Amino acid sequence: MSSIAVSDDLRTRPLLWLLGLGTFAIGIDAFVVAGVLGEIARDLATPVAGTGQLVTIFALSYAVLAPISAWGLAGWSRRSILLTAMVVFVAANVLSTLAPSFEALALSRILAALGAASYTPQAVAAVSELVSPVRKGRALSIVYGGMTVATALGVPFGTWIGQTLGWRATFAAVVVLGLLTLLGLAILLPSLAPPGSHRLRDRLSAITKPQVLTTLSITFLAALSEHTAYSYISVILDGTRFDDLPVLPIALGFFGIGAVIGNVAAGFGTDRFGNRAVIVFAVTVQSLALLALVFVQGVPLAACLALFVWGVAGWMYLVPIQHRLLDLSKSYGAFSVSLNSSVLYLGIGGGGALGGAFISYFEPNQLGFLCFAIGVLALANALLAFRGAKENVE
Structure with missing residues (x-):
């Protein structure tokens, strides 16, 4: 399927909101660590300064893995990429929730970055196939709206969860959001054409x-x-x-x-x-x-x-x-x-x-x-x- 008619708004809009839910989960995952650094440092007995490198690990891993993922998965359909990326992202946050040590948590952050780096660019690129050109800007704002809402509301709320119920609860909440995204996309997302192998x-x-x-x-x-x-x-x-x-x-x-x-x-x-x-x-x-x-x-x-x-x-x-x-x-x-x-x-x-x-x-x-x-x-x-x-x- 190369495109979906713009008139089919009842089908397209829920898909865009689901893609935005995925970026919402990723936005919380990327930035909420800064709000629970103290809790992580105390629980895992690591210095706060060293624990703060978890944010850097995620950011740098994302930066490196995004183009590599786009190249390596170019022959896959976008549906397969998005679903697989969300599976990896959810699994990584399960590992983060259960991490027994700082080293295990750091490794789980790299895996989460891989899932995020594989998901977000493909979600953005899928917009071109899901809507007509005249609606592309608004559609992109819905997908990016997930990151915006995560910054405005999700990160403070995730920080509150971490400080109230413990930092592991924050990652557990991200798991739930990821599973909801995965389930919704598995049901509604059509088989979009692959990006193309080059x-x-x-x-x-x-x-x-x-x-x-x-x-x-x-x-x-x-x-x-x-x-x-x-x-x-x-x-x-x-x-x-x-x-x-x-x-x-x-x-x-x-x-x-x-x-x-x-x-x-x-x-x-x-x-x-x-x-x-x-x-x-x-x-x-x-x-x-x-x-x-x-x-x-x-x-x-x-x-x-x-x-x-x-x-x-x-x-x-x-x-x-x-x-x-x-x-x-x-x-x-x-x-x-x-x-x-x-x-x-x-x-x-x-x-x-x-x-x-x-x-x-x-x-x-x-x-x-x-x-x-x-x-x-x-x-x-x-x-x-x-x-x-x-x-x-x-």
Whole structure:
């Protein structure tokens, strides 16, 4: 089956929501560890600093495994890939739940990253077969909505579960979400055409095209810019209070609400105005919001507003970038999307490292200047990516 009629909305929309449920589970799994580090460290008798490397292990494993998986599974149907990926993801989280040692938990995180790296790019690429081009942006926003909701609601809730019932309960909750996704997809997902088998060299040739390479660089720089600050947001807002209440949890709530709004707006905006306009708008606004944080971080209401705007813009650039990559590389769409997932996670990991190096020499409240400079580079690449653009990369 090469496509599903847009009029068959009763069949298509549940599939999109199921794909989004899978990315929701993956989003919680990727980021919730940071919220239960103390519990894991105490239970497994490991230093907190060392336990924190579980996040890095997952991110780097995802970055490496996403393109390898897309290449290795190119001959499989997307249905088989998605179901197998979710089986691996669920099994990995069962192992995480039962892990008797830090080493076992670290290995389970690598396996979880393999399942996640195999699932997300194929879920995104499947959108092209499930909906018509005029609805692609909105469909992508539903699939990516899982990651957004995980950031806004799932991670805090998963952290609460871990702190209330123990960290193993958090991974058990992810298992349940994964099983629900697996069951739903097994029932409803049709036999979509395989991505297509090509030599690795042929697939990598797509990134030699300037438009593809510059588009991938937008993802990396935009993610690097925001995660340089987000990784240390608790330090940046330390001491800022609403009377007796610390502003951090309230500000993160504003960020999460903005993220949900931004994700929805990205889908409609991409379909209405095109991916170029949304990418340029999102990167520009995010950069300005991060710069503004330097000046308003000590003012509670203004800091919350800055994080809200940042949340909106920070979750607007992913959908149009994926949309553009699928347009640019019709033959190697899933592989290009997998590379985009890789550079996204490299940007997330790199942001933490760069921010840590920066605050070794400068005050944390000055991180916004660095983030703005990186954002300007991302904006320059966004403008460059569309210079003389063609619809496809052959």
